[in-house]
Amino acid sequence: MSDVHPTNQLNGARRSLPCDSALRKRSAKVIPGGMWGHMSAKSLPPAYPQFFRSAEGVHLTDVDGNSYIDFVCAYGPMIVGYNDPDVEEAAGRQQARMGIANGPGEVMVDLAEFLVETVPAADWAIFGKNGTDATTACVSIARAATKRRKILVANGAYHGAVPWCTPWPGGVVAEDRAHLLYYDYNDVSSLEAAVGEAGDDLAGVLVSAFRHDARIDQEMPTADFAHAARAVTDRNEAVLIIDDVRAGFRLDLGGSWEPLGVQADLSAWSKALGNGYPIAAVTGKDWLREAVQTVYVTGSFWCAAAPMAAALATLRKLHRGDAVTHMARLGEKLRSGIESQAAARGIGIRQTGPAQMPLILFDDDHTLEKAYLFSTKALQRGVYLHPWHNMFLSAAHTDADIDLTLEATDAALEAVADVFG
Ligand SMILES: Cc1ncc(COP(=O)(O)O)c(C=O)c1O
Known part of the structure; x- marks a missing residue:
C-alpha cells in the first residue's frame, strides 16, 4: 500500500x-x-x-x-472502505435492475430479515434515508405507543438536524422543544429527576450509544446508567430509545448496548449501515408493532433499492470479517x-x-x-x-x-x- x-x-x-x-x-x-x-x-x-x-x-x-489516510470516514458512513468492491457491486447490480419504483424491491425484506436475525433487540425494521429520519421516527413512535408527550434527552447530545433537535437556533421556536426534558449523560440522579418532572406524561428516554459530544472528553455509558435507563422506562411503561446512528456497527454488530446487557425498545441507525449509501433504519421490539403502523413514515426516496442492497452487502461483510x-x-x-x-x-x-x-x-x-x-x-x-x-x-x-x-x-x-x- x-x-x-x-x-x-x-x-x-x-x-x-x-x-x-x-x-x-x-x-x-x-x-x-x-x-x-x-x-x-x-x-x-x-x-x-x-x-x-x-x-x-x-x-x-x-x-x-493531495491524498490522505482518512480517520474521519465521512463522519461515520464509511466502514468497509470507500468504493468497496462488494458494496459497489451489490448496489450497482440492484440499481441496474431497479433503482426506484412504485414500491420497494425484495431487497427491503432481505435487509429487514438480516437486521432482525443479527440485532437481538430487533423484532422488526423500517427504513429511511438519514439519521435524523430515524431519531425523529423513534420519538414519534414512542409518543404514538404511549399516548404521552415527554421525551428525555441528554444535555449536549446530538440527534439530528431538524427543529426538535438541531443544535443551531435558526428557525427553531420554543414549541418545537416544548416536550423535551433534559438529563446529564451517565448521571442516574439527573435522569431520575427528569423522569420525575415528566410525571405521567413520559413517552421515552432517548440516549446516545456513548457520550460523543464534540470538543469534550467522550464517556462510555456506565453499566449503572444503562441499567437505570432501562429500569426507569420499564417502571413507567415508557420507551427506551438508543441513538446508534453514529456508533452503530462499530462497537457491536448487534447494537452498542448489547455488551452491557441492555436492550432498547427502539434503536436508530444510519451512517455506517450502507457504507456511504443513503439509508437509515429504526429497529424495534414487538410491543411497538402496532404503534409504528400509526406513524406516517415515508419519503420519496425511502424505498430506493440500491442503498438497501448496499446495506445488506455492508452488513454481510462486517459479519464475515469480524x-x-x-x-x-x-x-x-x-x-x-x-x-x-x-x-x-x-x-x-x-x-x-x-x-x-x-x-x-x-x-x-x-x-x-x-x-x-x-x-x-x-x-x-x-x-x-x-x-x-x-x-x-x-x-x-x-x-x-x-x-x-x-x-x-x-x-x-x-x-x-x-x-x-
Ligand atoms: C448520534 C447521531 N444521531 C443522529 C444524527 C443525525 O444523522 P443524519 O446527519 O444522518 O441526519 C447524527 C449525525 O451525525 C448523530 O451523530
Missing part, C-alpha cells in the same frame, strides 16, 4: 489548495454558507481542504490532488502509539471514547491551538485526523496504515512540543 500511496511524499511540506480555494469562492456565490453543516472545513485548521475528488479504501484525495475486533485492535494500536509519543515528550493528552471511535484532546488547550497544530502537521504528512470531533476507524484500515499514521503523529507531536514546550 505504501508503494502506491503518495501521502508521505511531501514529508510535511506545506500543501497549496488552489482548486479548493477556487471552489470555495464559487460556492460562496451560489450556495449560502456552503451548506456543509458539520462537514464544514470552516471549523477546521486552514490547511484542511473542503472539497474532495476521489475516495478509495481508506484514502481520500482532495480536489488539488470487523469490530479489527477496528478495536487497530484503534488500540493507534491510541497506545500516540500515548507513548506524547508521554515521551511530556505532552498531556486525553484519548477518550472507544478505540474504534477515538477523540484526542490536549491538556490546557481551551482554544484548541495545540489540537490545531497537531492535526495540521499530521495532515501535511498525509493523515487526515480531526482536532475536536470523534474520529472513526474502519474495517479497511490496516496495520500499515496505522504505522504510517504513527510516523505522522510523531512528527506532529514534535511540532507541538517545539511550540508549546
Whole structure:
C-alpha cells in the first residue's frame, strides 16, 4: 500500500489548495454558507481542504490532488472502505435492475430479515434515508405507543438536524422543544429527576450509544446508567430509545448496548449501515408493532433499492470479517502509539471514547491551538485526523496504515512540543 500511496511524499511540506480555494469562492456565490453543516472545513485548521475528488479504501484525495489516510470516514458512513468492491457491486447490480419504483424491491425484506436475525433487540425494521429520519421516527413512535408527550434527552447530545433537535437556533421556536426534558449523560440522579418532572406524561428516554459530544472528553455509558435507563422506562411503561446512528456497527454488530446487557425498545441507525449509501433504519421490539403502523413514515426516496442492497452487502461483510475486533485492535494500536509519543515528550493528552471511535484532546488547550497544530502537521504528512470531533476507524484500515499514521503523529507531536514546550 505504501508503494502506491503518495501521502508521505511531501514529508510535511506545506500543501497549496488552489482548486479548493477556487471552489470555495464559487460556492460562496451560489450556495449560502456552503451548506456543509458539520462537514464544514470552516471549523477546521486552514490547511484542511473542503472539497474532495476521489475516495478509495481508506484514502481520500482532495480536489488539488493531495491524498490522505482518512480517520474521519465521512463522519461515520464509511466502514468497509470507500468504493468497496462488494458494496459497489451489490448496489450497482440492484440499481441496474431497479433503482426506484412504485414500491420497494425484495431487497427491503432481505435487509429487514438480516437486521432482525443479527440485532437481538430487533423484532422488526423500517427504513429511511438519514439519521435524523430515524431519531425523529423513534420519538414519534414512542409518543404514538404511549399516548404521552415527554421525551428525555441528554444535555449536549446530538440527534439530528431538524427543529426538535438541531443544535443551531435558526428557525427553531420554543414549541418545537416544548416536550423535551433534559438529563446529564451517565448521571442516574439527573435522569431520575427528569423522569420525575415528566410525571405521567413520559413517552421515552432517548440516549446516545456513548457520550460523543464534540470538543469534550467522550464517556462510555456506565453499566449503572444503562441499567437505570432501562429500569426507569420499564417502571413507567415508557420507551427506551438508543441513538446508534453514529456508533452503530462499530462497537457491536448487534447494537452498542448489547455488551452491557441492555436492550432498547427502539434503536436508530444510519451512517455506517450502507457504507456511504443513503439509508437509515429504526429497529424495534414487538410491543411497538402496532404503534409504528400509526406513524406516517415515508419519503420519496425511502424505498430506493440500491442503498438497501448496499446495506445488506455492508452488513454481510462486517459479519464475515469480524470487523469490530479489527477496528478495536487497530484503534488500540493507534491510541497506545500516540500515548507513548506524547508521554515521551511530556505532552498531556486525553484519548477518550472507544478505540474504534477515538477523540484526542490536549491538556490546557481551551482554544484548541495545540489540537490545531497537531492535526495540521499530521495532515501535511498525509493523515487526515480531526482536532475536536470523534474520529472513526474502519474495517479497511490496516496495520500499515496505522504505522504510517504513527510516523505522522510523531512528527506532529514534535511540532507541538517545539511550540508549546
Ligand atoms: C448520534 C447521531 N444521531 C443522529 C444524527 C443525525 O444523522 P443524519 O446527519 O444522518 O441526519 C447524527 C449525525 O451525525 C448523530 O451523530
